[in-house]
Amino acid sequence: MDLLSDVIGVMRVGRPALSLEVADPGWQTAAPVFEGARCYVVTAGCVRVTGPGLPKTGSSSITGPGDATVTLQVGDAVLVPHGTAHTLVNPTDGVARFLSGAYRMDQARPHPLFHDLPDLVGLPSRPDRYPSLHASIELVRGELDEQMYGRDVVLPALLDVLLVYLIRACLSERAQSQATGWCTALTDEVIARSLRAVHERPAEAWTVASLGAFAGLSRAAFARRFTAMVGQPPLTYLTWWRLTLAARLLQTTDLPLSAVEQRSGYGSAYAFANAFKREYGMSAGRYRHQ
Template identity: 55%
Template sequence: MAFLPHGAAHGLADSPSTPLVDAVATSPAEIPPPGQDDNGPATGRTDGSAATTVMLCGAYLLDRSRAHPLLDDLPEVIHLPARVGRHPGLRAAVDLLGGELEQPRSGSDAMLPALLDVLLLHILRAWFDEQSADAATGWAAALRDPAVAAGLRAIHSDPGRQWTVAELAARGGLSRAAFARRFAALVGQPPQAYLTWWRMTLATRLLREGDATLAAVARKVGYTSEFAFAHAFKREYGTAPVGFRRSASGRT
């Protein structure tokens, strides 16, 4: 598995010295059976046996204006070798995705996006698991820190709650001051600033993808009034929620 978090231009070959040639995308139904390619018998291996390789490629479209800071900590290339018994969840996600592409069935339109999301989460989880605890910095360290991770889980699971730093600190078993210092050092911003950032990120998603009223969106992301939500949203984005929704939907 190779994952390029920042969309860097790349090529794939068996050796750095092999000249690159354009690849032709092929649907699963068009993949020739083992032992045969488009021109007849396969000529893959030097011993004359058939060699079939299937590459499963995909891309994620991200809103760079609201990219999660976790992505900034990732390297240009994440390489996860396919070792037996390592990262079984990742291997299972790839198998499920490959099977769904090879034999589409009813519900595939809904299944594929869900599996792609699951695959991305397994890739990130596998990479973070492979980071040395002593060498981890940034979000890798934040997710390994029990107190900070507990605070992040609380924010993500219930962003509409009126969290205080003291309540978040209690989730992690630390004093308010100690938690605030550790959270800011590892996450890159204070707990309340991250909470606001996360709420606004969720708000843009709700405004772009749904038709909930502004009052409903405000309640979901933790604002007691539509006016307070609109004020916070405009301070963050420079535009009112109504204008953002119209722009996102292409309406005038």
């Protein structure tokens, strides 16, 4: 499994929800804080979105802090990766239509990749630059408009695809304006190689030196580069990922604790118990029970 799939996999909770909304002239609504991510795609008319992290009207991407407003035209999208409160308004005399998607996420332990995204990210319609995102939006629109058989199976899958393409586009936009962070770490072959190794083989006895050697750098050079891009030292992220994986296994499987310990890279029950309790404030057994 690739890094982005891993990130979404450990954060997602339940099935996504999707609806096609109709906004009459003057319509407005306040979207409260949500335990997950939201997205909107305008299919007719325009919708104005206001919230923290949005640019001034007319900007092509979202980078600045503070409240601001953007007006979405047909095909434009907005991703709300942290479930931040925001408002939506139809500012015109015509009827607007837009797709509204919701993805429940485990906000108690968000992956650092999501920290790298602003509260709201706007993506203007760019079929030439993001053809896969544009195509997925068209597929979702078609399923909603045509009322085809099997849509209850197709739509959740398409919504998952849409989320991935939205995050990919967001990371691509961010990478152009940032020299560090997860958006650049995923495109840096050296750091991405070490991250894939940690995700694919978390139980291996990794050290900074062995990860650096695997990535093709000296220990010191690798540690500096990894920390600058990821925002954490290599072994700090390794520990974080191992315990995140352990928690996911406790939530979603019936594996005995000994198997969870081994899969998450802990050679002894004592070491695992101490690390898990330090991270989650309770024993692994109690965590699974709750």
